[in-house]
Amino acid sequence: MPTWESLLSLKRHGDTNKRIRKEQDDTRLGFEVDYDRVIFSSEFRSLQDKTQVIPLSKTDFVHTRLTHSLEVSVVGRSLGRLVGKKVLEKHPQLQGTHGHHFNDFGAIVAAAALAHDIGNPPFGHSGERAIGDYFKFGNGKRFKSKLSDVVHEDLSKFEGNANGFKLLSEDKCGSPGGLRLSYATLGAFTKYPKASLPHKPTQQVADKKFGFFHQQLEKFRDVAEELGLQSVMEGGNIRYKRHPLAFLVEAADDICYTIIDFEDGINLGLIQEEFALEYLSKIVHKNINTTKYSQLSTTKNRISYLRSLSIGALIEDVVALFMENEEAILNGDYHTALLDKSTYKVQIEDIIKISIKNIYQSQEVLDKEIAGYKILTKILDDFTIAVEHDHAGEASSFDKLILKNFLKDFDFSEAKLDDWLVDVCSHVASLTDSNALRTYRKLIGSDF
Numbered sequence: 444m445p446t447w448e449s450l451l452s453l454k455r456h457g458d459t460n461k462r463i464r465k466e467q468d469d470t471r472l473g474f475e476v477d478y479d480r481v482i483f484s485s486e487f488r489s490l491q492d493k494t495q496v497i498p499l500s501k502t503d504f505v506h507t508r509l510t511h512s513l514e515v516s517v518v519g520r521s522l523g524r525l526v527g528k529k530v531l532e533k534h535p536q537l538q539g540t541h542g543h544h545f546n547d548f549g550a551i552v553a554a555a556a557l558a559h560d561i562g563n564p565p566f567g568h569s570g571e572r573a574i575g576d577y578f579k580f581g582n583g584k585r586f587k588s589k590l591s592d593v594v595h596e597d598l599s600k601f602e603g604n605a606n607g608f609k610l611l612s613e614d615k616c617g618s619p620g621g622l623r624l625s626y627a628t629l630g631a632f633t634k635y636p637k638a639s640l641p642h643k644p645t646q647q648v649a650d651k652k653f654g655f656f657h658q659q660l661e662k663f664r665d666v667a668e669e670l671g672l673q674s675v676m677e678g679g680n681i682r683y684k685r686h687p688l689a690f691l692v693e694a695a696d697d698i699c700y701t702i703i704d705f706e707d708g709i710n711l712g713l714i715q716e717e718f719a720l721e722y723l724s725k726i727v728h729k730n731i732n733t734t735k736y737s738q739l740s741t742t743k744n745r746i747s748y749l750r751s752l753s754i755g756a757l758i759e760d761v762v763a764l765f766m767e768n769e770e771a772i773l774n775g776d777y778h779t780a781l782l783d784k785s786t787y788k789v790q791i792e793d794i795i796k797i798s799i800k801n802i803y804q805s806q807e808v809l810d811k812e813i814a815g816y817k818i819l820t821k822i823l824d825d826f827t828i829a830v831e832h833d834h835a836g837e838a839s840s841f842d843k844l845i846l847k848n849f850l851k852d853f854d855f856s857e858a859k860l861d862d863w864l865v866d867v868c869s870h871v872a873s874l875t876d877s878n879a880l881r882t883y884r885k886l887i888g889s890d891f
Contacts (some may be wrong), residue, residue, distance in 0.1 A: 444774055445671035447530065447537055451547060452518060452627050456612065456620025456662075465542035467880035469741040474550035474593060477628040478516075481558045486610050487512070490560060494567040494815075495704070498527045506707055508560045511699060516557040518754060519695035523552030526691060530769065548688065554624065555631035555692045562607025564872035565620030565879045566815025573819040574868055582824050593680065594861045597656045598868060604635055606872050608655045608866035609865075612662050630670045630686035631715050633663070635691050644677060647778035648693075649685045658865050668775060673775050684775030694761045694781045698754055701782075705749050705794050709742065710804040716742050718797055719749055725790045727752035760786050818883040819871060825886050826867050830855050849882065 453462035453473045467473055469612035481487050506514075527548030530537070537543045564570030577583040579599040587595050597605070612621045612629065635654035644650055651782075656661040660681070667674065674682040702723075708714040724731065730752050739745045762783045771777040784790060802808065829845035832838045833855065838846070850870070855863045874882065 444673065445684075445686075447534055447543075447773070448541060449669070449671035450627060450688070451537075451541075451543060452625065453550070454626045454669050455623045456665075457623065463542075465820045467542075469544075472547070472550060472818060473625050474547055474554060474628060477554035477622075478550065478557060480624060481554055481561070481611075484561075486561050486873060487558070489873060489875050492564055492877050493560075493563065494570075494876055495707075504705060508563060511703070512557055512560050513576045513655045514703060515559060515692075515695045515699045518698055518758065519556030519692055520549045520553035522549075522691040522761055522765075523688065524549035525758070526765050529762070529766050533617070533766075533769070535676070538566045541820055549734070551625075551627050551631050552688050552691045552695070554628045555688070557696045558611060558624075558628075558632055559634075559692055559696055560603070560607070562605065562610055562869075562872065563603035564601075564606075564819065565874050565876040566693055566819070568587075569812035569815050570872065571601050571603055571821055573816045574872065575599050576816075577820055578698060581825065586827075586860065589860055590864075591657070591861070592871055593638060593657045594865070596642065597653075597658075598864060599637060600642070600653075601641070601868060601872070602635075602653050603865055603873045604633070604654050605639070605656045605659075606867060606869050608633060608663065609659050609869055610873070612659060612666075626687075627688075629666050630672065631688035631692055633666075633686065634689050636663070636667065636672060636685055636689075638680050638708045638879075640680045643675055644682070645778075647777065648780045649689075650682065655866055658862060687769075688770060690765065690777070690781055693813055697780065697782045698757045698761070701791055701794055701798075702750050702753050704798050704802060706746050708798055709746050711802075713801045714797060716746065719746050722794050722797075723753050724750040726756050726787050730756065753824055755784070757785065757787065773780065786859045807875065815876070815879070818879050821869070821883055822871055822874075822879065826850065826871065828850045828862065830863055830867060848885075 451464070453464065453467070487509070490512055491507055492657070495506040495508050496512045523606070524545050527545030531543065531545055531547065564574060566573070575598070578586065578595065583598065590598070608629070610621065611624055611632065615621060633654040635649055635652040637650060637653050637655060638655065638660060639653040657846040664681070667683045670686060672686060675682050705714065705719070709716055709719055727749060736745065736748060763783050764784055765772065768777050769781060785791060807811055824848065825845055829838065829842040832842045832848070833846060850867075853866065855866075858866070871879075
């Protein structure tokens with residue numbers, strides 16, 4: 444069973460000496476360094492041009508993955524700090540003996556939340572489906588007989604969460620261990636601490652998706668063993684119990700996309716303002732200042748006010764839920780997303796239903812997801828064919844141009860099929876929406 448002492452590990456990849464909390468410089472705590480490393484990374488910066496709700500949207504107030512991630516991080520920091528204060532009250536040895544502060548919890552959750560979408564492909568979840576379908580239904584089927592079951596599952600159900608762990612932790616030239624984040628932050632980041640197989644072995648929330656590719660199994664195993672995460676073996680495949688703070692990262696994301704995507708839909712005119720008053724007021728009725736609300740003269744200001752109060756109410760609710768179930772969460776016996784047990788579950792479900800109908804399935808979104816699907820399929824086809832032909836010594840002039848123009852930072856000459864396919868997919872997933880579109884136009888010869 445993990446303990447909070449092990450779960451708050453400051454260890455980083457390559458460490459030879461144990462990092463002691465009491466010896467840390469509080470002006471630049473290790474967990475805060477994690478936040479800095481994420482925010483200065485090129486992978487994080489690319490989120491400014493990746494879809495949150497509306498693909499390739501030119502509307503300035505619609506959220507990108509970057510603004511969404513920043514907001515999730517802010518909510519996560521609040522959740523972590525509030526939970527941290529209560530955990531230290533319940534486990535005083537964490538502060539007295541080990542020197543932990545409630546801000547430690549906030550810093551871990553904030554850094555993990557900041558990175559939570561870092562592995563997502565362009566064009567939102569349709570990008571994940573496009574990559575997966577290429578290997579399941581498209582020309583990528585040609586590789587299936589040459590791959591192990593787990594690697595084929597990694598590709599045919601391509602997962603942004605697993606790609607995120609890869610980007611954060613993979614060795615790079617001159618940078619072993621990638622960003623070298625603390626293991627506490629990597630653990631909190633990994634909402635689905637399992638390999639792609641077995642697929643959804645239970646209805647538990649941690650088994651809903653997968654959190655690392657087979658390529659990164661040993662990396663995650665090292666993290667899990669340091670943190671004390673409990674493992675479960677099944678059919679030669681392994682999965683782990685969640686890091687407790689992963690529940691807070693998940694809750695921060697759930698709060699933001701529920702409330703803020705709803706706000707975007709209203710500001711875009713896809714959802715009528717009356718729905719906001721009807722559903723959000725049920726969450727904030729205890730805290731709303733009716734006099735102040737009545738003085739707000741624009742839809743944007745009224746929705747902003749209700750959004751702020753709603754997020755505050757949901758933060759308070761999540762903290763109470765976490766502490767009510769802290770022992771079960773710590774022991775790995777809690778298997779539900781916190782918002783699924785929220786006091787406001789009905790209101791949240793109503794908001795999500797309206798968002799699905801009016802935003803996620805709006806004609807603009809569907810049209811642009813179709814375009815994104817075609818774009819990524821074309822890029823994957825040309826890239827994988829080029830590497831495949833090069834390995835076989837049969838590269839055409841076009842294949843060589845692909846390698847020189849788009850894959851020049853990779854050396855696939857000695858790479859195994861399993862590895863280079865995952866690496867190509869990860870690279871395609873790292874493209875921004877606009878860069879993917881530019882690449883597609885170059886490949887079809889229309890970028891002139």
